[in-house]
Structure formats: C-alpha cells, structure tokens
Amino acid sequence: MKHLNKFVAAAFIFAGLSSQAQDDNNKWAITFGANAVDTRFSAASSIEDQFSQYFNAKDNWNILPSVTYLNVSRYIGSGFSFGVTGSVNKIDKFVNERVSPSLDYEVTNPGDLNYYAVDGVIKYSFMELIGSKWFDPSIHVGGGHTWFGDAAQGTVNGGLGLAFWFTENVGVSFQSTYKHGFEDDRANFPNHMQHFAGLTFKFGGKDTDGDGIYDKDDACPDVPGLKEFNGCPDTDGDGIQDSEDDCPLEAGTVEMGGCPDTDGDGVRDIDDACPDVAGLKSLQGCPDADGDGIADKDDKCPTVAGPKENGGCPWPDTDGDGVLDKDDKCPEVKGTVANNGCPEMTEEAVMKLNAYAKTILFNSGKATFKEATIPVMKNITAILKEYPESRFMINGHTDSDGSNALNQTLSENRAAAVKNYLIENGIDASRLNSTGYGETKPIDSNKTAKGKANNRRVEVLLIKE
Numbered sequence: 001m002k003h004l005n006k007f008v009a010a011a012f013i014f015a016g017l018s019s020q021a022q023d024d025n026n027k028w029a030i031t032f033g034a035n036a037v038d039t040r041f042s043a044a045s046s047i048e049d050q051f052s053q054y055f056n057a058k059d060n061w062n063i064l065p066s067v068t069y070l071n072v073s074r075y076i077g078s079g080f081s082f083g084v085t086g087s088v089n090k091i092d093k094f095v096n097e098r099v100s101p102s103l104d105y106e107v108t109n110p111g112d113l114n115y116y117a118v119d120g121v122i123k124y125s126f127m128e129l130i131g132s133k134w135f136d137p138s139i140h141v142g143g144g145h146t147w148f149g150d151a152a153q154g155t156v157n158g159g160l161g162l163a164f165w166f167t168e169n170v171g172v173s174f175q176s177t178y179k180h181g182f183e184d185d186r187a188n189f190p191n192h193m194q195h196f197a198g199l200t201f202k203f204g205g206k207d208t209d210g211d212g213i214y215d216k217d218d219a220c221p222d223v224p225g226l227k228e229f230n231g232c233p234d235t236d237g238d239g240i241q242d243s244e245d246d247c248p249l250e251a252g253t254v255e256m257g258g259c260p261d262t263d264g265d266g267v268r269d270i271d272d273a274c275p276d277v278a279g280l281k282s283l284q285g286c287p288d289a290d291g292d293g294i295a296d297k298d299d300k301c302p303t304v305a306g307p308k309e310n311g312g313c314p315w316p317d318t319d320g321d322g323v324l325d326k327d328d329k330c331p332e333v334k335g336t337v338a339n340n341g342c343p344e345m346t347e348e349a350v351m352k353l354n355a356y357a358k359t360i361l362f363n364s365g366k367a368t369f370k371e372a373t374i375p376v377m378k379n380i381t382a383i384l385k386e387y388p389e390s391r392f393m394i395n396g397h398t399d400s401d402g403s404n405a406l407n408q409t410l411s412e413n414r415a416a417a418v419k420n421y422l423i424e425n426g427i428d429a430s431r432l433n434s435t436g437y438g439e440t441k442p443i444d445s446n447k448t449a450k451g452k453a454n455n456r457r458v459e460v461l462l463i464k465e
Contacts, residue, residue, distance in 0.1 A: 023075055023128075025214040026202035031071040031173055033198020035087045036061040037115055040095035041178065042191035043105055059107060061195070062091050062115070069196055071121075079125045087194070089115035091148065097186070110149070117179075117194070119144030119157055127163070136163030136171070146179060151188040153181040169202045246270070273297070329389050342389035349383060350462050356380050357460045360418065365402075367413035369421075377418070380460060381425045388428075391463040394418050396436040397443075399452035404438060412436030418458050433463070 040060045044050040053060060073083025091113035096106040123140035130137075138161040146155050159177035166172070175196040181189050205214045211224035211231055218231030220243070225232040229241040238251035238258060245258030247270060252259040259268040265278040265285050272285030274297065279286040286295035292305035292312055299312030306313040315324040318331050321341055325331040328341030335342040356379050361370040369377065384392065396415030398407040415434035423429050445451035 023202070024077065025205040025216070026169060027075040028204040029071075029073050029075075029081075029083075029200055029202045031069075031073075031196075031198045031200040032067050033069060033173070033196060034063060034065070034067065035069040035089060035197075036063045036195040037089050037091060038062070038095075038193040038195065039091075039093075039190045040105060041193045042186060043095045043097045045098070045101070060093060060095055062089055062093050064089055069198065071196075071198075073121070073123075079128055081123050081125070083121045083123070085117075085119045085121060085144075085196075087115075087117045087119075087196075091115050094190075113149040115146070115148060117144055117146040119146075119155075119177075119179075121157070121177075123161070125163075134165045136165060137161065138163065140175075140177070144179075146181070146189075148189050151185070153183055153185075153189050155179040155181050163200070171200045171202075173198050173200045335389070339389050343387060345387045345390045345462055349387070353380060353383050353460050353462075356383070357458055360458045362414055362417075362456075365410070367410065367417045369417070377421050378425075381422055381427060384422060384427050384431070388431075391431045392433070393459075393461045393463050394432060394434040395459045395461065396434070397441055397455060397457050397459070398439050399455040400439045400442070400446040401452065408436060408438035410436070411438045414458055418460070 036057065038054075038060050040053065040056075041050050044052075057063065068089055069085060069087035071083050071085040073081050075081045092109045094108050094110045094113070096108060098105055119142055121140050121142040123138050125136055125138045127133075127136040127138075139159075140161065141156075141158045143154065143156050146153060157177050157179050159175060161173070161175045163171050163173060173196065177194050177196070178191070179194055180191045183189065206216075207214050207218070208221050209218070209224045209231070211218070211226075213225070213227060213231035215221040218225070219229070220232040223233050225241070226234055232241040232243055234241050234245070235248050236245070236251040236258075238245070238253070240252070240254060240258040242248040245252070246268070247257070247259035250260050250269070252261070252268070256268045259270055261267065261272070262269055262275050263272070263278040263285070265272070265280070267279070267281055267285030269275040272279070273295070274284075274286035277287055279295070280288060283293075283295045286297055288294060288299070289296055289302050290299070290305040290312070292299070292307070294306075294308055294312040296302040299306075301311070301313035304314055307315065310326075315326050317324050317328070319328070319334040319341070321328070321334040321336065323335065323337055323341030328335070330340075330342035333343060336344050338344070356376050359373070359376045361373045362368060363370055384390070394415045396411035396413070396418075398411045398414075400407070402410075412435065415436050419432045419434040422432060439446070439455070442451075442455040443457070444454035446455060
C-alpha cells in the first residue's frame with residue numbers, strides 16, 4: 001500500500017471516456033474494446049517521473065491487437081452507475097525500477113506473461129451536472145482481482161474518464177485506471193495503470209410510440225408526440241397539445257382553447273352559428289344588423305327592427321290609427337286606441353240607429369216582425385257592423401192594453417226577437433243584451449191610439465263602458 005499516494009494523484013489527472021455513460025432512461029450499457037497495461041507508473045520514484053512518459057505506448061504499454069475487455073454496467077441513479085469489467089492481456093514489456101537516478105528505466109520481457117482481471121467499478125458521471133448532452137467526464141473507484149501469470153492479488157482501483165456521445169445511445173470511450181495491489185510484491189505483481197479504449201452502447205429504455213421520448217417521461221406513451229409536450233401530440237400544430245385542445249384537428253389559439261375563430265368575432269367556429277361572418281356572442285356569433293336582438297339569419301326583416309313574435313319584422317298598422325294590427329280589432333278600419341283600433345260610435349250614428357229602431361213593427365200581440373220591418377232590421381244590422389267593438393242593449397216596451405204579466409212577457413220576447421235577428425245576420429252575441437219592461441216605461445199617453453203606438457216600441461241603445 002506504499003504507493004497509494006501515487007493512485008490518488010493519478011486518479012485526478014488521467015482522463016478518458018467512461019464505459020458506463022448510461023442514464024435513467026437507458027439503465028444498461030455494454031462496452032468492448034482494447035486495453036493496455038503499463039507497469040512504469042509504479043517503477044517511477046517521483047510523481048513528475050510517473051507522468052513524464054505516461055503516453056509512451058511504444059516502450060511501456062502492453063497491448064493485444066484485438067478486443068481484450070468487456071464491461072457491463074447498470075445505472076443506479078443521481079449520476080452513479082455500477083459495472084463489472086473483464087479484461088485479458090499479455091505482458092511482454094515490464095518496466096523495472098531504476099538502480100540509480102542517473103540511469104534509464106530498464107524494460108524487460110518476462111516471457112509473455114498472461115494477464116487477466118475482473119473488476120467492479122462504481123462511477124460518477126458529471127454530464128448531467130455540467131448540462132452536457134455529448135461531453136461526459138467521470139470519475140470512478142472500485143476493486144477487483146488481477147492475475148500476472150501465476151501471481152494474483154486483490155486490487156483497489158481508481159481513475160477518471162471522459163466521454164463523447166455520437167448519439168444518445170452510442171459513444172466512444174477511453175478510460176485510465178490505477179490498480180493498487182494489497183501486497184507489496186512488485187517483482188511478481190506490480191501496481192500498474194490499465195488503459196481502455198472502446199465503444200459503448202446504452203440500452204434498456206422503452207419508447208413504445210417511437211417518438212424519441214422514453215415511456216417513463218412520456219405523458220402519452222402510446223401516441224407519438226413532441227418533446228415540448230412531454231411526448232403528447234399536437235396534431236394541428238397550433239402549439240397546444242391535443243389533450244388540452246378543444247379542436248385538435250384545426251389550428252387555433254390559446255385564447256380560443258385551441259380552436260379557430262375565422263371571422264374574428266370572439267366566438268370559436270365550433271360554437272359559432274355564423275362562422276364566416278362576424279357577429280355577437282349573445283347570438284352565437286351571428287350578426288344583427290337592425291339591433292332587434294334577432295340574428296339576421298332568423299330575421300325576416302334583417303334591416304328593420306321588429307319583435308321576435310313577428311319574425312323580426314315590425315308589426316303593421318294597416319289603417320294607420322296608431323293601433324298595431326295585432327292589437328287592432330278593426331285592422332282595416334281607422335279607429336281609436338281607446339276602442340281597440342275600432343271606430344267609436346258617433347252621436348249621429350246613435351240617433352240614426354234609434355230612428356230605425358222606432359220603425360220596427362210587430363204583428364199584433366206577437367213577437368214576429370211585420371214584413372215592412374225586414375228592411376229596417378237590415379239597416380240596423382249594417383250600422384252595428386260599422387262599429388264592431390260597440391255593445392248594445394235592446395229594450396222591449398208595450399202599451400197598457402192587456403195584463404201586466406202578459407205585457408212583460410211580450411216585451412221580453414220582442415226584444416229577444418230583435419237580438420236573435422241581429423245574431424243570425426252576423427252580429428256577435430257578446431255585443432248584445434236584451435230585456436223587456438212591459439208597460440212600465442211609456443213615452444206617450446196610453447189613452448189615445450197614437451200614444452199607444454208610440455209606447456209599443458223597441459230601443460237599441462249604445463252601452464257606454
């Protein structure tokens with residue numbers, strides 16, 4: 001162990017590529033290549049002398065021109081990996097210690113001495129620490145068992161490495177390791193340097209969808225995707241991954257949830273009933289030119305404001321009386337607002353109506369009209385039709401001849417006869433009321449024939465609301 005200080009110095013100076021450059025994605029790595037054994041390192045008496053001919057491969061290195069080592073390793077985590085290396089060589093250059101400082105080192109051939117080694121290595125890679133993807137320096141320690149011909153010892157090992165990765169999974173490696181034996185027997189088992197050069201292949205990572213993102217890091221492991229979305233796809237290429245895109249097949253904006261807004265009215269096309277014409281959100285993206293709250297596509301009068309109940313068109317007022325046709329009981333005849341759009345009965349019309357009423361004649365003692373009365377009834381009917389919103393009371397009267405009871409019944413029947421005639425000729429029954437007063441309301445004397453004739457009458461009176 002007297003040369004342990006030499007190992008410590010060498011461990012921080014030698015450089016090479018690690019044969020265990022795998023990571024958490026590809027946990028396994030295999031490396032193979034050639035190795036060289038140099039016994040001069042332990043023959044030198046000073047650190048300066050140890051490194052003075054470090055790369056003198058021609059004089060000091062033992063190399064077989066073939067694949068002479070194999071390393072298999074597994075990533076542990078946090079930059080650390082563990083591996084096992086098996087190597088073979090043949091020693092035909094053995095550097096002896098100098099007898100005097102003034103003399104050169106003597107290199108002898110021990111007779112093609114066979115060399116075998118099995119070593120365990122714990123390595124730490126600085127690649128992640130320095131943020132590199134291709135440059136991979138490392139340091140390693142370990143131990144193993146080495147044979148120099150018939151001599152064999154356990155060793156403690158240490159060294160440095162440097163890696164260059166051509167791809168994520170393939171790199172070229174160079175490694176230098178100082179191996180210090182447990183026993184001090186340089187004549188048979190010298191402490192020495194072992195150098196390695198080879199190719200490294202990482203493997204073990206699973207990428208089901210083949211998008212270059214390993215399943216463990218892939219949020220969508222069964223669908224090819226993009227690195228910026230952790231392996232999830234963005235089919236329409238709008239920068240919003242499909243799982244968060246309401247319109248994954250149409251490019252849109254973040255504000256629109258990944259959907260397009262062709263007309264730029266702030267309503268997404270999928271929600272826009274008029275996607276090619278700018279409109280209002282309240283109308284599902286459709287325009288309302290007249291501002292009546294009805295989308296133009298549903299508006300029968302898109303340029304003139306109107307109520308929804310009339311298809312977006314204004315209500316007409318055909319007769320121009322200020323009462324809309326929908327509320328006008330007489331839409332084609334000018335009337336008054338107070339009378340629901342119908343004309344109000346004038347005093348002149350009332351007088352004319354009563355004049356006609358006085359000429360209604362009944363057969364004696366009966367409630368049937370005389371023939372001459374029919375034209376009169378037609379005229380009365382015509383007047384009532386001119387005022388379709390007016391209501392009327394039909395009163396029947398008799399003279400004093402006969403009993404009161406008979407006269408009362410007769411007056412009621414005659415008033416009812418007038419009412420029925422009017423209804424039969426087109427006057428709404430709701431506009432008419434009738435009653436009889438018998439002989440109780442005479443307008444003339446019942447002592448003369450003329451007076452009695454005046455008392456036998458029917459009155460058609462306007463009912464004022």
